[in-house]
Amino acid sequence: MSQLPLDWAERVWALVALIPEGRVSSYGKLAQLLGFPRHARHVGRALSETPPHIDIPWHRVLNGRGECSLAFQSEGWYVQMALLRAEGILPDDQGRVNLTKYGWQP
DNA sequence: TTAGTGACCATAA
DNA sequence: ATTATGGCCACTA
Structure with a gap:
């Protein structure tokens, strides 16, 4: 199962669960919020x-540039894009x- | 033990 | 705007 300390993973999941619909965050931001910049x-x-x-709304977590970090046009990539669009988060011309504008802060 | 890798990031040209 | 570089740290071979 978890290759990472379970408490760490659980903190990540708990934090991601707080991201409201229509907002997004980034890996670095979440790490920072957890106290590990x-x-x-x-x-x-x-x-x-x-x-x-x-x-949890895992699809609301993007990289620091506002892009999906999954392999371009991979299965998960399409899923994430669809979930974001479904809640009104539309990427710009560059797909970002x-x-x-959409970034979330607790 | 070392080297490579990864749903990353900040900085510098 | 874009690449390149170095840093980060847990895991794996």
Whole structure:
């Protein structure tokens, strides 16, 4: 299961669950909020290991440039794009989300 | 033990 | 605007 300390992953999931519909955040931002400013990679890792029964808005987490960090046009990429569009978050011409506009702060 | 990798990021040209 | 570079740290081989 979790290759990362379980408490860490659970903190990530709990924080992601707080992101309201129509807003987004980034890996680095979440790591910062959790008190580990340079651990962005571990936020991504925790999300990649989210068990199916944990229901959180993982699609609201993008990289620091407002882009989807999943492989371009991969299965997950399409899913994330669709979920974002479904809640009114529309990427710009470059396929990116404006973080200053949609970015979430607790 | 070392080297490579990754749903990352800040900074510098 | 874009690339390049160095840093980050847990995991794996």
